Amino acid sequence: MPVRDAAARTPVIEVSRLSKRFPNGTQALTDINLRVNTGETVVLLGANGSGKSTLQKCLTKLVEPSDGSVRVLDTEITTAGTREITALRREVGVVFQRINLVRELSVLTNVIHGSLGRVGGMRNWFAMSARKDQRDEAMESLDRVGLADVAQRRAEELSGGQQQRVAIARMLMQQPQVVLADEPVAALDPRAGRSVMDLLWEITEERGLTLLCTLHQLELARAYGHRVIALRDGAVEMDTVMSEVADEQLQGLYTTEEREEFPSRGIFEGAA
Template structure:
């Protein structure tokens, strides 16, 4: 189990866009938080900083007490191995089976080629891959090609692939945005259930406020790259949440949103 500590990180892109502005928070090992904000608020940039796909311009990120921001080489690979990511774009290999796609989650521990992974995988890895599919109720479709599965089924396979990493932390970036409401609810229930059972630390970005209300125990919200809410969900009013999305149609992806209404800061 690992905690996450974000120390006043800022991110300014080469074009001058300030995506994050001194964002800081702590999330204890095994805790979960829902990250909210309109398109362009900086949510995706923050998640990318949390697994070092982006380096903050200032500040630092610590995962399990280790400085992720300054990690390089083997140290960074070891840390990333412990951070699972569930994307909005599911990115399964379409012509391979669900089982083969799940095995790719073990790549961080493998030296073999992608195409031969299902052949070279150890008996232990193959058994664990089936276990991961069982966890997401997809074992009966293990041999089915990924491109023949429904969107909800594909996302469940993607979660199984993440579980294959044996991560302590899961970052979920709009995991249900491309799904219909019923499939989205099943995926969220599954993700939260698995994370709770395994004691994982979870940060999940969501747009749907109704879904956020169901699953969020703690809300962290950004507007124009600044943290404006960080509090238990029960202490955040519906008006506070709606203010996050006021005039959201003026926002740009992962950048500043000039003229956006700023809700009153809410903190625990």
């Protein structure tokens, strides 16, 4: 069931009959059709191996689609050349499960790296040599995620939740239009995960960004998802508003073993 007001907004992601078959014969995606509109926050849900990460990677051509059409910010991914893809990736911020900070460098330098795609130049490889306006912008991004006071510390000295906040600040420095988050809290404890999810949702809403967030955890999907697109075995199982989905439907996306891994709802309620 589509979201009722979806047609009223401009699509920034349009996927039509997308399929991906890897050289080893694995059929990761089959006939995927979806549209995400400007300013939407969408949860992409499914079990491990359902095709979530492959679908996200197809959106920026990190994975080459086998068939179909993928259009992001008016760029047709399947026919775009290297220069077009590079330009597109500047407009698409990514928050990874593996945080991918340069652990030995300062927090401030890591955040400044987010501007490399739009500013470039060797000066921005390190905070001490970056232009003052770049340092100021990076400090503003760190302040937004509540970490301005640790700007000079090495990234490896921070907790996992703090590191993911730095990664969000780095994404803000990129000034993207679209954000792809790939299980951004899978490696965090429930309290830190809830805090990072709150921050990510707040920032995308206040800046009018479009967010497609891949999740494995049913409880987080239920807590944060307004619209949910669920995959099963590489195909779209449902595309609807979360309030219209019964728990049994969501649980049906997973095997018995996977369902037993999920914490009870109470763990996430009231977490900061």
